[in-house]
Amino acid sequence: MSSKKIQRVIVKYCINQASSSELDELYLWVKEKENKAEFINYVKTNYLIDYNLKSFNSGRTEHELNKLIESEKRVVRLRHVQRMSKYAAAIIIGVLTTVYFLKDNIFHSSGDDTINPELVNTHVIEPGTDKATLTLEDGSQIALQKGTSLKTFYATSDGEQLVYESNQKRTKELVYNYLTVPRGGQFFIVLADGTKVWLNSESQLKYPVSFIEEQDRQVELVYGEAYFDVTPSEEHNGSKFKVLNNAQEVQVMGTEFNIKAYKDDISIYTTLVEGRVSIHSSGQNRVLKPGEQAILNSSNNEMSVALVNVNNEILWKNGIFSFDKKPLRDIMKTISRWYDVDVIYENKQLETITFSGVLGKNQNIEGIFTTLKTLSTIKNYEISNKTITLK
16 A cells, blocks of 8 residues: 555544545454554554553554554444434534544654655744633733632632632632633633533633532633533532523533534534533523533524534544534634634635544644545645645
8 A cells, every 4th residue: 555545544533534444454464563653654644642541562562553443444344333322422423533633742662753744944833731811809800721720719720721719719709700711722620519610711600719608600601612510409508500691591401512612603503412401592492402512602692402522622632633524614623723824815716615524633744634635625735834735
């Protein structure tokens, strides 16, 4: 198999698009010792190898890779003979993605990269990291980032997460803090009631430092995207949990869900993973079931509900971008926020080209666009400072 062909098969395997015959070819190809170096160099350029597979020279790594390819081959064959519900398919694909997704910054071997990105200059674009700005009740602001620690009257932080004490220091009146995550950032917070919140890039959350007993627990996603794992009402004397933003109110009883409400998006997306939520907006009331997504058009307040692949909506918090027939325009919004870059199109028609697959959030940005180029989603790309031009 030619080098160009095997590169394409590896990419298709990594993003869950390889056919059964291609997986057969990959399995046989990887078994040849002389092909291991090429595999290492290619994956080093583009992907993140799972942390259990640290050294490809080990017999265990070779065994694990072959086992994963065989596992995927079985799933591919299964797709041809068995019809599955969208939700069941989402679970299977999500498990496969988590198990075999390849990650970079693991290899230490030397050697030239197989594919070289198109660079105008050498400005390094780093992937996002854990960072945020905490605004306290008195208006003062504190930068949170990896390697720094913080202790306030209500909370502590190690620079990667912010944890509020569990309602032991109650306030008679609600006292609010803000957590603001910039472009190129993400952050994890545990609220005073034990609710866990993952904040995506370019997001802001308003919340009380302590909840008042027997009153609704209420927070506001001012803008951006957040994943909520809410503690049940039963643990708080029946107190309901509500998430507000400028167009809707989400009421929950103890559940997991994702809200995407960016300022530059016309729609607000609420995706239920498990449990039950009720969405209120301009006289409308919709109750979601697990696997359903409510889409609220903020310009005309129309709301629709559809069954979706949940993993495409929530894997961002696990370090993975997952797309299912998404137009490049929407994908590039996600990439722009995470890498804090601007994307321009040499040909506007590129914006409507769709892409399906998974991409690692921690890989270098050249790997993202090399993948899109290898799969002919784009013909070429150019990186100049913090601007990417797609061709």
